[in-house]
Amino acid sequence: MTATATTTKHDFEPKLVAFVCTWCTYAGADLAGTSRMQYPSNVRVVKFPCTGRIDPVFILRAFQKGADGVLVSGCHPGDCHYMAGNFHARRRFAAFRQLLDFVGVDLKRLQFSWVSAAEGGKWVEVVTELTERVREMGPMREFIDLDASEHWSAELADAELKAAYHSL
Amino acid sequence: MTQGQQTESTPLVDPACYAAATAAIRAEAVRLLEAGEVTAVVGYRAGRRAGSAMPEVATTAEAAAQLIFTPGCQNNLALFLSKAKREALPKGKVAVVVKGCDLRALAGLIGESQLKRDEVHVIGVACPGVYGAGADLAKPLAAESLARKCRECKVHLPEGTDVVAGTLPPLPDLAPLEAEELARLEAMTPQERWAFWTEQFARCIRCLACRQVCPFCFCTQCLCDRNRPQAVDTSPRPAGNTAWHIVRAMHLAGRCAGCAECERVCPMDIPLNLLNRKMAQELFELYGFETTMQPQEQGALTSYRDGDDQSFIK
Ligand code: SF4
Ligand code: SF4
Numbered sequence: 161m162t163a164t165a166t167t168t169k170h171d172f173e174p175k176l177v178a179f180v181c182t183w184c185t186y187a188g189a190d191l192a193g194t195s196r197m198q199y200p201s202n203v204r205v206v207k208f209p210c211t212g213r214i215d216p217v218f219i220l221r222a223f224q225k226g227a228d229g230v231l232v233s234g235c236h237p238g239d240c241h242y243m244a245g246n247f248h249a250r251r252r253f254a255a256f257r258q259l260l261d262f263v264g265v266d267l268k269r270l271q272f273s274w275v276s277a278a279e280g281g282k283w284v285e286v287v288t289e290l291t292e293r294v295r296e297m298g299p300m301r302e303f304i305d306l307d308a309s310e311h312w313s314a315e316l317a318d319a320e321l322k323a324a325y326h327s328l
Numbered sequence: 329m330t331q332g333q334q335t336e337s338t339p340l341v342d343p344a345c346y347a348a349a350t351a352a353i354r355a356e357a358v359r360l361l362e363a364g365e366v367t368a369v370v371g372y373r374a375g376r377r378a379g380s381a382m383p384e385v386a387t388t389a390e391a392a393a394q395l396i397f398t399p400g401c402q403n404n405l406a407l408f409l410s411k412a413k414r415e416a417l418p419k420g421k422v423a424v425v426v427k428g429c430d431l432r433a434l435a436g437l438i439g440e441s442q443l444k445r446d447e448v449h450v451i452g453v454a455c456p457g458v459y460g461a462g463a464d465l466a467k468p469l470a471a472e473s474l475a476r477k478c479r480e481c482k483v484h485l486p487e488g489t490d491v492v493a494g495t496l497p498p499l500p501d502l503a504p505l506e507a508e509e510l511a512r513l514e515a516m517t518p519q520e521r522w523a524f525w526t527e528q529f530a531r532c533i534r535c536l537a538c539r540q541v542c543p544f545c546f547c548t549q550c551l552c553d554r555n556r557p558q559a560v561d562t563s564p565r566p567a568g569n570t571a572w573h574i575v576r577a578m579h580l581a582g583r584c585a586g587c588a589e590c591e592r593v594c595p596m597d598i599p600l601n602l603l604n605r606k607m608a609q610e611l612f613e614l615y616g617f618e619t620t621m622q623p624q625e626q627g628a629l630t631s632y633r634d635g636d637d638q639s640f641i642k
């Protein structure tokens with residue numbers, strides 16, 4: 161991966177995970193690299209055969225394991241190597257976004273894009289924009305805090321419960 | 329909201345309508361078994377606690393004559409008709425007693441090729457409503473003891489069944505408590521919603537009763553039980569619970585029949601049906617998709633159109 165363009169030091173460097181399809185976006189990112197385009201090195205790219213293979217649970221897992229932002233990218237509609245993988249993914253991610261929003265996850269941390277093998281420039285643009293946005297937002301605390309929090313336990317409200325608990 | 333003198337505690341309907349449905353179910357079940365048209369009738373019989381009911385697989389005319397329909401008949405019996413669970417039933421064609429909401433689940437199972445329509449004889453029931461979780465079964469069914477889903481039910485009268493047992497009495501209009509709660513959550517900020525759901529999910533003990541009771545949770549290997557690789561932490565702690573609930577809602581999106589069984593059986597009173605309803609609502613708004621009482625060839629998330637919304641994609 162290329163080095164960041166400037167040597168500006170930021171207080172917070174977000175960790176981004178990009179789930180990309182191998183046919184379009186991965187090739188696009190590769191093109192950006194071989195063309196020596198500069199973009200933030202905050203992104204970790206994970207390659208899949210198709211956006212249709214990117215299970216929403218991967219996005220969840222990335223956040224739970226400490227990602228501050230997630231990018232999902234694949235072929236433009238009509239360009240899918242497997243014909244319809246990205247069409248199915250489009251519906252699935254539309255639904256998943258609504259679910260995350262309903263649970264209270266800030267959708268600004270999650271970006272979807274279509275980046276073709278020829279669009280090295282667009283890849284740079286998308287990654288740069290997401291990195292800057294997430295840097296502004298600061299670290300994703302929600303899932304980290306969740307991981308550190310313990311299981312709810314009921315108040316030992318009445319005497320009977322208390323006695324039972326203390327007799328253990 | 330109230331009609332005439334209807335209050336939250338006045339009996340909802342004349343109990344005679346349940347008695348009529350019971351008689352019709354018994355007559356049909358006895359006829360089917362005696363004629364050898366089916367090998368079993370999956371229905372309800374009285375439970376041990378007065379006013380309660382439990383699932384029954386009747387294989388003889390005597391057992392069929394004991395079937396009932398009461399406000400205690402909460403179970404969604406479509407549960408027993410998925411491929412794997414059907415193996416526990418006698419071989420051959422079976423009959424099943426379904427309420428409107430259960431019929432949506434049955435239609436969904438047919439749509440997902442879990443069974444064929446002609447492998448089952450469907451006895452629909454005209455259903456005024458059933459008790460909610462924790463209701464006092466000693467009192468007659470009233471608005472206060474009615475399941476939340478029944479307050480907003482649009483499928484009191486099943487369609488497309490082989491027979492319909494009973495007739496529907498006039499029903500009062502009731503405040504849509506669940507829709508109101510959903511709207512309340514939607515009006516919150518994401519931070520407030522996160523706080524709400526974190527508190528709810530933290531209580532989950534991962535008994536997985538919600539999964540066990542759902543007709544659509546028929547996978548032989550649940551993603552949430554797998555550990556190589558592990559997608560969802562299996563211990564009942566806030567992080568894994570949150571992942572479980574998000575995955576469950578996602579896997580049921582576009583399939584859930586809204587029978588609210590998952591919510592009813594939850595020992596920790598987690599409002600699971602709010603998640604189900606939210607997903608159903610979004611899929612309707614995005615793709616005009618709804619689960620119906622007729623089997624559909626394709627679900628909301630198993631099909632696509634060229635012009636689907638992609639305003640969220642760069
Ligand atoms: S939702 Fe409708 S069909 Fe289902 S139990 Fe309630 S009243 Fe009956
Ligand atoms: S039934 Fe309730 S407590 Fe049990 S796993 Fe489901 S949500 Fe959690």
Ligand code: SF4
Nearest residue numbers: 542584585587588590
């Ligand atoms: S998710 Fe709940 S409401 Fe939906 S079909 Fe399953 S048990 Fe019924």
